[in-house]
Amino acid sequence: MNTSTSTNVSSSSVSHAQQVMNKLEDFDFPYCDEVTKYEKLAKIGQGTFGEVFKAKHRQTKKVVALKKVLMENEKEGFPITALREIKILQLLNHENVVNLIEICRTKATPFNRYKATFYLVFDFCEHDLAGLLSNVNVKFSLGEIKKVMQQLLNGLYFIHSNKILHRDMKAANILITKNGVLKLADFGLARAFSISKTSQPNRYTNRVVTLWYRPPELLLGERNYGPPVDMWGAGCIMAEMWTRSPIMQGSTEQHQLTLISQLCGSISPETWPGVEKLEFYNKLDLPKGQKRKVKERLRAYVKDPYALDLLDKLLTLDPNKRIDSDNALNHDFFWTDPMPCELAKMLSQHTQSMFEYLAPPRRRVVQQPHAGQPGHQKGMQPSAADGQYHDRVF
Amino acid sequence: MASLSSNWVRNDSSPRVVDFKAVRCIFESGIKLEAKPQAVAMAATLYHRFFEECNPEDYDHYLIAATCLYLAGKVEENHLKIRDIVNVFHKAIHPKLEPLDLAEEYWLLRDSIVQCELLLLRVLKFQVSVDHPHRYLLHYLKSVQDWMAPDIIAKLPLFRTCWSLLCDFYHLPSCLCYKPQHVAVAIIYLALECYGVTVPYNSDAVLQWHEVNIYVFYHNFISM
Numbered sequence: 307m308n309t310s311t312s313t314n315v316s317s318s319s320v321s322h323a324q325q326v327m328n329k330l331e332d333f334d335f336p337y338c339d340e341v342t343k344y345e346k347l348a349k350i351g352q353g354t355f356g357e358v359f360k361a362k363h364r365q366t367k368k369v370v371a372l373k374k375v376l377m378e379n380e381k382e383g384f385p386i387t388a389l390r391e392i393k394i395l396q397l398l399n400h401e402n403v404v405n406l407i408e409i410c411r412t413k414a415t416p417f418n419r420y421k422a423t424f425y426l427v428f429d430f431c432e433h434d435l436a437g438l439l440s441n442v443n444v445k446f447s448l449g450e451i452k453k454v455m456q457q458l459l460n461g462l463y464f465i466h467s468n469k470i471l472h473r474d475m476k477a478a479n480i481l482i483t484k485n486g487v488l489k490l491a492d493f494g495l496a497r498a499f500s501i502s503k504t505s506q507p508n509r510y511t512n513r514v515v516t517l518w519y520r521p522p523e524l525l526l527g528e529r530n531y532g533p534p535v536d537m538w539g540a541g542c543i544m545a546e547m548w549t550r551s552p553i554m555q556g557s558t559e560q561h562q563l564t565l566i567s568q569l570c571g572s573i574s575p576e577t578w579p580g581v582e583k584l585e586f587y588n589k590l591d592l593p594k595g596q597k598r599k600v601k602e603r604l605r606a607y608v609k610d611p612y613a614l615d616l617l618d619k620l621l622t623l624d625p626n627k628r629i630d631s632d633n634a635l636n637h638d639f640f641w642t643d644p645m646p647c648e649l650a651k652m653l654s655q656h657t658q659s660m661f662e663y664l665a666p667p668r669r670r671v672v673q674q675p676h677a678g679q680p681g682h683q684k685g686m687q688p689s690a691a692d693g694q695y696h697d698r699v700f
Numbered sequence: 701m702a703s704l705s706s707n708w709v710r711n712d713s714s715p716r717v718v719d720f721k722a723v724r725c726i727f728e729s730g731i732k733l734e735a736k737p738q739a740v741a742m743a744a745t746l747y748h749r750f751f752e753e754c755n756p757e758d759y760d761h762y763l764i765a766a767t768c769l770y771l772a773g774k775v776e777e778n779h780l781k782i783r784d785i786v787n788v789f790h791k792a793i794h795p796k797l798e799p800l801d802l803a804e805e806y807w808l809l810r811d812s813i814v815q816c817e818l819l820l821l822r823v824l825k826f827q828v829s830v831d832h833p834h835r836y837l838l839h840y841l842k843s844v845q846d847w848m849a850p851d852i853i854a855k856l857p858l859f860r861t862c863w864s865l866l867c868d869f870y871h872l873p874s875c876l877c878y879k880p881q882h883v884a885v886a887i888i889y890l891a892l893e894c895y896g897v898t899v900p901y902n903s904d905a906v907l908q909w910h911e912v913n914i915y916v917f918y919h920n921f922i923s924m
Contacts, residue, residue, distance in 0.1 A: 337753075338822040382782065383814040384773045384821060392826050393775065409826050422818065498777070 325380065333499070341410035341425045351663045358681060360430060360659075370407060371431070375424040384424075391493045393428065394470055402461030404481060405429040408610040429490055431481035439477060439550050444656060449647035451547045452639065455616075456646050457488035458540060463631035465490065466533040473500050473514040475539025477546055478662040486649030502530055515539065517562055518552045522573060523625045524561050527585030534625035537634070548607035560590055570623050571598030571675025576625040591644030612639040626692055714870065718756070720763040723747060723871045729769060729788040736778045741832050743772035744870035746820065752821050752873065762793055767816040773826045787809055836884035837862060844888060844899065853895060860889045 344361040347369075351358030362369050374466030375388045397405040407427045408668030414422045435454070438444045447456070458480060465472060467567040472479075475497040481489040495514050502508045507530035515524060524532055545553045554569065567573055573592050582588075585685075588629045600621050601614045608614050614640045619629040629637070640646060723744050730740035760763040766789045770873050772917060773780035786809045790800050800806045821828070840842075845853050850900045878886075892899070 389774050393829055411733040
């Protein structure tokens, strides 16, 4: 048996190599289906991770999402991030986690220099939360918001109990099917974690999570972090259910920390014991004397007192005190009237898919600085540490 | 697959011997590269799973072995540099030759590993999660140790023997046939037999000690 991934030209003779190539082009490799069994319908996403397409199985007509695996660093072989994502998705089988159907590939041809491309094939979800929130015609009732958050926290509870961190929580990565089922998606930055023994702290990269959803411990350089990093993102997303746009749109790490301090109060060892040991605590300019005003500031949008209380607990500076998914699910917010209610009915009024990528430009927020490419973004002012940007926060 | 074996090693021995040599090469290289034991075990497992699917005569076993170690490093979050793998494998297979120059042969080998990794992933259908016996072994050994007289434990190199047996176990494809818990118990059993040591009160027990371990495990598992 031979394979179509083979590209090495034997040194013996070129014509022999040509024969092999010809043979390979007709070769039917039994282990990994060709992506041509799906018909691409539309591009629905684009990011640092690559492209995502909506597609349809040519025979069964099943609609799927195809996510291309970027083979940028081909010298190092199959990207470890993609491998992690595949491994993690194979492990996680849950109603609120996106379902990986299979992995497909393109045929190796002279046009791609005999280098096949791989696609992850997912169940298709009609909307993403960022797309829904950017559409003014989509209105969530309190019960529906509760349902969204309950499913989101349920998904986080599941992945955290499987020792997985998502590390890229943001509204665009929260998918919702037309039946109102929420799915956590994009595990491209996810990884397994372990509770570190005191002798040997973990050393994970802190260059993860889209800046606007990045928790203070990561911004301050923590490398021994855990599930609370995702809970912070859940808090930002929860607030966004009312504000309709990301609540803290920093342009640099420094600016993001300033915005966080203005909302959650000054970062200090009194409110957060041990914070002074973090690498950037003394290197960054942290506003002093700021009062915590999570509830006060969000009250303009959020009327429900239980919602405000849960937001306050999610947006807690000290990761050790931040509420975990289990306790969040037990919060009164989910167990008082109006109780969480199905989204299907509300979504049935909208027959068009809503994705952040497809949202009309007018309503699209400025491209979000993603983990790994921080710094100044076009169209954004440089960071200001003096807190002049209150108005941009909400 | 374009071969680098023509000037590496000829596969003229029986498949079992070739497997044994190739896996030994994985272990030797893994130790030299200070890879984690799980990564080395993963590499051996990937290697055997690959040849469960594919005809051994079609592939260069050492190239597959090197690729398995490279991929295992990624899977087990224990990144190994592809350059180091090429060099260490080359040295393991040709102890007498000079190290490779940064010339065509080196680049071909490197490229082959990258290509072969894709082949491996596809043949294994991207199923690269394995539950290793290692953690069960350590856990069970702790239990057995607590149950035995301290002076016997102090006298015997029980842990080391078990560890060596576990490593040896990976040299043949039969390592794919058993559950990790069973492997761990069997290894402890064998090691104790080797030293002629019995677990105290075992003859009076309702269940043998190794049955208890499995029993406890299944109980935990079912209640989960």
